[in-house]
Amino acid sequence: MxxxxxxxxxxxxxxxxxxxxxxxxxxxxxxxxxxxxxxxxxxxxxxxxxxxxxxxxxxxxxxxxxxxxxNAMDPRAGDECPAFCTSKAQLTPECNCEVQSSSYQQLQCEQDKLCLFDLISQDKSDCECLPTGDPRAGNECPAYCIAYETPTPNCVCDSNPNSQYSLQTCQSAKCPLIVSDNATIPQDCIEQTKKCSNAQLQDLIGIPV
Structure with a gap:
């Protein structure tokens, strides 16, 4: 006692x-x-x-x-200390990934930060190639087309509406269309984000590999 x-x-x-x-x-x-x-x-x-x-x-x-x-549960976060990252949509370079967070896992948070703020150093297997503005274009990721099959035959269409080679023109060149009663859009055209914009036409030919 x-x-x-x-x-x-x-x-x-x-x-x-x-x-x-x-x-x-x-x-x-x-x-x-x-x-x-x-x-x-x-x-x-x-x-x-x-x-x-x-x-x-x-x-x-x-x-x-x-x-x-x-690195967790600090009531000064966002004031005396850096804020904790709460979601991918709210990430900033300054926020900290909270250890043992139940709402936004630390490992996922850290990977998301790398993809958003240090993309140029990341492998495409960890951070997928972006449809526009990817600093790895031409190296880790395919180059953006600036003309038909330029700079390479495997270049991809840039989704930036202000690109010098418009998305619509690029897609039309990448996916030539012929009307056919029983044809379908090849899957590889879709997978490479080379979708054709004319929904009335059903067949695609001459798609670069």
Whole structure:
């Protein structure tokens, strides 16, 4: 019983304010800026050598030079600390992927950030080639066509409406059409995003491999 009482007292002392008598002997919350080394930092009192609280919720208003930002559950995220990334649609270069997040997995978050903000260094197996504006075009990804089969026969149509070789012209050249009663659009034309825009015509020939 004595051991249980002492353990209970110790655990509760961690949540109590320091007094002159106990601040050196037991963990306790700093009550002013002159507390000795070892007191637990609080939002209102955080001496230079204070100890960071174990409960992340108690980090609120404690400067990062006292207690560095955590990689999860830090209430200062978005204010004193960088915000946590919450979804692919809301990614920024500055947000941090939260460890053990249940809503946006850390590994997926980190991969999405690479594809968005460091695309030029990524393999196409990790980050698919973009229909326009891909910095890997002509290297890791096919080049964008600037004329028929230029710069290469395997170039792809650029979806940018302001490209010098319009998407419609490029697609028409990539997918020549002939009217046929029983023909269908070849799958490889669709897979290479070389879709023809004329829905009335049903057959495609001369599609570059």
């Amino acid at each position: 004595i051991f249980v009482f002492l353990l209970y007292s110790l655990l509760n002392a961690q949540d109590s304010d320091c007094t002159e008598a106990e601040s050196v002997q037991l963990p306790c919350k700093c009550v002013n800026i002159s507390e000795p080394v070892g007191c637990t930092c609080t939002g209102s009192n955080h001496p230079t050598d204070c100890t960071c609280p174990e409960d992340p919720a108690e980090l609120l208003d404690i400067p990062t030079n006292n207690c560095p930002c955590l």
